[in-house]
Amino acid sequence: MRLIANIADWFDRRVQLGGPIRETLEHPVPRQAASWFYVFGSAALTVFVLQIVTGILLATVYVPAAGQAWDSLQVLNREVTLGWFIRALHGWGSNFMVAIVFIHMVQVFLFGAFKFPRELTWLAGVFLLLMTLGMAFSGQVLRFDQDAYWGLGIGAAVSSRIPLVGPWLVSFLLGGPIIAGATLSRFFALHVFVIPGILIAIVGLHVLLVLKLGINEWPRPGRPVSRETYLREYRELTRKEGEPFVPDAVWKDVVFSGFILLSIAACALYFGPIGPGGQPNPTIIQTVPRPDFFFLWLYAVLSLLPSSLETPAMLIGPAIAVLVLLALPFVSGEGEKSWRRRPMAVLIVMLGVVAFGTLTDVARDAPWSPVMDAWSGEPIPAKYLTKRTALERQGALVFQAKQCHNCHALDGKGGQRGPALDAVAVRLTHDQLIRQVIQGGGNMPAYGKNLNPAETNALVGFLETLHPAGQAPAQDASRRHTHETNAAPSSSTPR
């Protein structure tokens, strides 16, 4: 032990950092701030270190060339000893990191920690969030599979809509005319050098600011922040109620970080590595591209926005969101910190969480996507075929053969792009059905050119049988009236 102390002393006499490090570790924090709510920042940092370590390990095998990247991932998954586990740690680490960064941000927002004098800490945090999302997206690209390929396509398509510079931006983003080797190399450089470099620099600034300005005290309702008095009050608080960060406050951070690392390892062990999916071969078009979990909400937004709003929302929306986040500490830099006195803050968080949850949930089913193989893979339920005429069954055949099932569900099976048709006959009359089939409209293509009169007749015949038992099909009132008046004298039943 004495030898170690001597060696440490030898070094410290030269680098002279022992004193400042000890001072930093023992800096006083308000007693109540040593809370389980204040552990997310350190956990994010821990996961970031895990990502760096596993990332370097993966880089020793991964080949960032479009022709070999996918194969090298297969080798990592199957041949390199525990390569699958390192990939799984990195993949699940990324999911955890995005989640923890978001939770950290929500906690900071609700506890008013962005207010004076910690505005710059918040700004650095906003950039850290953007960089984390940048890492998540570029990481998804490096998992160079079909989802990565078509995900890049979506990114390029969005960029191409920017007025004037669109096409140039696409070439710049892709590093060439198409998604290929240059694109992957670009994203490799971003994911491995550029963004981590920026991340490390901003993390340094972020942590430095936390140390210089002190950790946010536990917000108490009725004790608003004022620029004139805050610094003095905070000094007073740490003097009276302070305790050294190490060892009194840090143990909760250490326990939580360990718990998070263990959770990541458990997910990695149980669920295994994430992908890669199919080969990034653009000639394989039998694919249904989906983004990673954290971008599913965006996928839903892009699908659900009206066309006219789409381009402005895609181009201006993110800029507005970032500006709002950056402006927050300047607009609301003073006043109440406690969430108990900030109902709007609580509402905004709740709205955000509900919107994120709902959009993600919707995107998992993606009801706006046609089910591309429903026409051949989902049979028409038997109950819709029994006791039907030959013409009506012929119509059911047309329904399948013309891919109607890809967009319209029967008995819960098939696409949900259009309305389910189990009770369509109650909603639409014979004439309306014909018009809808032939002319389309309301998000349905017109089938006029693709159906001959016999097929249309059969299809509409089948659709007219789709109504719940005991509920009569819709009938045109004027036509019924004409039929009744025509029928009355002769008492025949024309149809």
Added chain:
Amino acid sequence: MNLPGGISRRGVFLKLAVFFNAVVGIILAVPIVRYIFSPMIRQRRPGYASWISLGSLNNFPAGETRLATYRNPVVNPWDGVTADIACWVRHVDADNFQVFAINCAHLWCPVRWFPQSSLFMCPCHGGVYYADGSRAAGPPERGLFQYSYKVEGDSLFIKAGEMPTPTLAANIKPGGPRCA
């Protein structure tokens, strides 16, 4: 040593040194910026697109729409399968063709052709197009992107090499033999 007017010899040298480094910085910055933006410079001049054969006309029976693939003309040895691009060829009649980009005009997912209903459908957000590539339903704001084509001898050629964008498409005349 201070010169008259409070200017020191060292101060002058420092200013000169900073100026010297600024000049060096600019000299280095120009090639670095040109390097970074090289994909864009290349696009402007001489461009990426060139005429590529999609193979014999016999592969594309009249009245039908078939999937064709080609190797992108601008390619690096390490591009692998990503440089193989697919497109849809519709042989209308005689020498009349339409060659559609595989990418949906909405967000570039690959559209699939359903000959039974004569529709192109996109698996991502439900864009649907008619046989002639015009928009039928869903979020796309326009029809499918088309390539210029020409028939030479027994082969069908298209002018390709670049991801389709609305701006590029506006400059393409999807016309056929007349352009050849």
